[in-house]
Amino acid sequence: MTGGIILLDKPAGMTSFDCDKLVRKTMGISKVGHSGTLDPFATGLLPIFTGDALKFMRYTDDYNKAYRCTALFGGTSDTGDKDGNVIMTSGRQPGEEDIPAIREALMEVASRDSQIPPKYSAKKINGKRACDLAREGVEVELKPAKIKIYALNIREFAIVRECGVLVTFDVRCSKGTYIRTICTDAGDITGFGAYAVDLRRTAVGPYKVADAVYAENLTPDTEYLDPVTAIAHIPQISLDADRAADIKCGRRFHRSRITGYGFEPGKLVRAEYDGALIAIIYADDGGIIRVDRGFAS
Helix, strand or coil, X not given: CCCCEEEEEECCCCCHHHHHHHHHHHHCCCCEEECCCCCCCCEEEEEEEEHHHHHHHHHHCCCCEEEEEXXXXXXXXXXXXXXXXXXXXXXXXXXHXXXXXXXXXXXXXXXXXXXXXXXXXXXXXXCEEHHHHHHCCCCCCCCCEECCEEEEEEEEEXXXXXXXXXXXXXXXXXXCCCXXXXXXXXXXXXXXXXXXXXXXXXXXXCEEHHHCEEHHHCCCCCCCECHHHHHCCCCEEECCHHHHHHHHHCCCCEHHHCCCCCCCCCCCEEEEECCEEEEEEEECCCCEEEEEEECCC
């Protein structure tokens, strides 16, 4: 198997695709892709899959993510972050007396199970990214998307004279959650407006930013992470020689012929033989074993 996973600590100012290009050039490998796009102003963990490891990337689509964000209450931005056109709140700026209301607004937003994606996002509308349409001046209607915020912990408040209140918080959330929208929605509730001034992704599924390499430290000798780590969350079974041969040869059989495991229809399972991964499989509604992805052994 060629390639593997690079855990990159993305710097501010680079796009996620810029990071792909950096890895492609530095590691000398043509097939490269990242899991979970980061905004250009954001920093932090960007898992980049290369070579044969790209086969594993789609199994990370449902990974939960974790971030540390700093938001400024007291202004708005058309992009929801500091890179947009910022307009400071007219009239009274929020101060220390408004901290309880800001805290309550953030907690309210954290309790929601849906959010409307920002217009400056990679969300696709009729095949085009919402951000591209926004830059073209096209008005689009984005529909609420289901999300889950598992935890939002406020770390600190800071009063910035003549600007407003800075709030730093940690959040752990499902895929598809926009942290910028958490900020802007909470700003709308308070009436002061808010936008993200700093955003750092600290975790993607099992991967932590503490284990990532800084972009400027990436070299051709940087070690790859084993791509099998990307499917560690999928239950594993060991097959006997006959069932392994059936799967390798594309022969169909009923789930009852694999003993010791109770298949749930549609649920993925890692199938191994003699210590080697041979396929990701599942049972269909009729109990027939299907191959979701095969791997050369």
